[in-house]
Amino acid sequence: MADTQTPGGQTLLFLTDEQLRKGIEAMFFAYRGFTADPDRILEEYRLGRAHHRALHFISRAPGTTVNNLLSILGVTKQSLNRVLRTLIDDGLVESRVGTRDKRERHLFLTDSGIALEQELSTAQRERMRQAYREAGPEAVQGFRTVLEAMMDPELRQHFNRGRDSGDE
Amino acid sequence: MADTQTPGGQTLLFLTDEQLRKGIEAMFFAYRGFTADPDRILEEYRLGRAHHRALHFISRAPGTTVNNLLSILGVTKQSLNRVLRTLIDDGLVESRVGTRDKRERHLFLTDSGIALEQELSTAQRERMRQAYREAGPEAVQGFRTVLEAMMDPELRQHFNRGRDSGDE
DNA sequence: CTTGGAAAGTCAACAACACTGACATAAAAC
DNA sequence: GTTTTATGTCAGTGTTGTTGACTTTCCAAG
Secondary structure (H helix, E strand, O other): OOEEEOOOOOEEEOOOHHHHHHHHHHHHHHHHHHHHHHHHHHHHOOOOHHHHHHHHHHHHOOOEEHHHHHHHHOOOHHHHHHHHHHHHHOOOEEEEEOOOOOOOEEEEEOHHHHHHHHHHHHHHHHHHHHHHHHHOHHHHHHHHHHHHHHOOHHHHHHHHHOOOOOOO | OOEEEOOOOOEEEOOOHHHHHHHHHHHHHHHHHHHHHHHHHHHHOOOOHHHHHHHHHHHHOOOEEHHHHHHHHOOOHHHHHHHHHHHHHOOOEEEEEOOOOOOOEEEEEOHHHHHHHHHHHHHHHHHHHHHHHHHOHHHHHHHHHHHHHHOOHHHHHHHHHOOOOOOO
C-alpha cells in the first residue's frame, strides 16, 4: 500500500481509482457471503432479511421501542410494522404496551424467537469467525476500523451505543 | 485482540460471540453508508441499486456477455433482463450481437452510460477514500483481507478475476 | 378541564426488484 | 438432425421498501 510521511509526520495515502474500485467490489461480494447463510435459514421459516434484522436488534436490546428500532434500521414505520406483525403473528416477538407511556410498544423475543435468533446468529457468527481466523488478528482490527469509518455519522452512533465489552 | 501462538506456530484467535456480533453489526451499518451516496444519485435518474451494479460490472469489463454478468451478480436472467432493458431503453447501455458466437450479446456503456457510471463511481470512491484515509494503510490491508475471506469461494473467483494492478 | 397538536402505531395501496415456471428463437455442438 | 446453449419474453408471486390517511394516546397551553 502506497503511503508516505509528510514532514509534519502525518501519514498520506495515495489511492488509485483502481484500488478504491477493488475495495468497492470487495464490499459487494463480501456482503453477499455475509448474508448467504442466514438467508438460507430464513427461507425455511418463510421470513426475509428484514425479519432477521429486527430479531437481531430486539435480541440485543430487549424491551426496545418501535421508534428506537426505526432509527436503527432506517426504514419507515409502515415497513417495519409489516415485519413486526409477521414476527408477532408467528409467535417470535411479543409486543407489550408501555407502562409509563401507553403509546409505546416494548418489544421482546419469545422463547421461539430467541431460538430462531440464535440459529441465525450462530450461522452468521461462524462465517465471521472463519473469516477472522483466516485473516488474522491485525486484519480484524483494520477491518473494523475501516467499516466504522465508512458509516454515516448518525449510524456510527447507533453502532457505538451497543457498546463492546472491551477487547481493544 | 486475544490471540496466542500454538507450539506449532499457528496463530489462534479466541473470539467471543460479542466480538463477532459487533463485526456483524459493523457490516450492516457500513453497508448502508456504502450504498447511501449512489442511491441518492440513482434516485434522480429513476434507477435502482440493481442498475448501478450492472453499470459497474459492464464498465469494468466492457463487452462482457449477459451470461457472465448473471454469474457475477447472482440473479436470475429474468431479473437481470428487466434491468438491462431499462438501461438500454435509457440509452446507457448498448447490446451488440456477438461476432464469433451470434447467440451472445456483448454489453457496452454508451457515452451517457460512461458518464453516469463515473458519477456513481466517483461518489462511492470518495466515501471509500475517506474511510481509508481515516483508518490508515494497515487497516486498509486488513479490511480487504477479511472481506475476501468472507466471500463464498465462487464469488471470490469473480473477485480475483478482475485483477488488481499490483499494489500489494 | 378541555382542546389542539405531537407522537406512536396501524391499514391500504403502490413500486422496485428479486423469484419461479413456461415458452420462443437462434446458433452452436455433437 | 437432434440436442444443448445463450438469450429474451410473458405471467405470476413474494419481500421490502415507499406515501397517504387514519386512530389512539399523551401532554401542554389556555
